[in-house]
Amino acid sequence: DPIEVGPMTGKNPEVYGPVTQVFFRPFCYVYDPAGPEAYRRFADFLVSNWMIIGNGHACVLPTDALTDEIRAERNLIYLGLPRADLAMGDAQQISWDASSVSIGDRTYAGAYGYAFAFPEGGRLSAAIGTTAGSEELLYRLYPFTSRFVVPDYMVFGNEGTVAVGFFDGDWSFDATLGQLAQ
Secondary structure: OOOOOOOOOOOEOOEOOOHHHHHHOOEEEEEOOOOOHHHHHHHHHHHHHHHHHHOOOOEEEEHHHOOHHHHHHOEEEEEOOOHHHOOOOOOOOEEEOOOOEEEOOEEEOOEEEEEEEEEEOOEEEEEEEEOOOOHHHHHHOOOOOOOOOOOOEEEEEOOEEEEEEOOOOOOOOOHHHEEEOO
């Protein structure tokens, strides 16, 4: 029989992260049709690559086409959506706006992008985006290749990765489980 170590209320074999795990089950990219067109183009680019590299199927949906049925059967990768539009709690302690990305008690004004995983309705979801005007830099991120694994969270800046790490067993931010630039 399986041996349970630690709390079983958060991360579990079906939903444990890292971001890469979101691609282990059928998934869809979700973008805001009223937002920057770059997110839809990025999703199209990733789906084309997934068909070749992942030898699989993925979908791209505008937010207004996302249904409860799709939520129940697919992992979702939200591209460029505001944090308020995501069904996540405050435990991850990550937020962003047009000019900065924050995690824990640190705000990175020079950051241009973020990627992180979070549980949603018994499935794993992810959010990937940039600060305003940096959307074309998304192409630096290939979130599903075997050559690069995105952990539970990453924040990117002009000097490279400024924050990287894992959430704890209950999907809460813990600075000791990552590395944060000053």
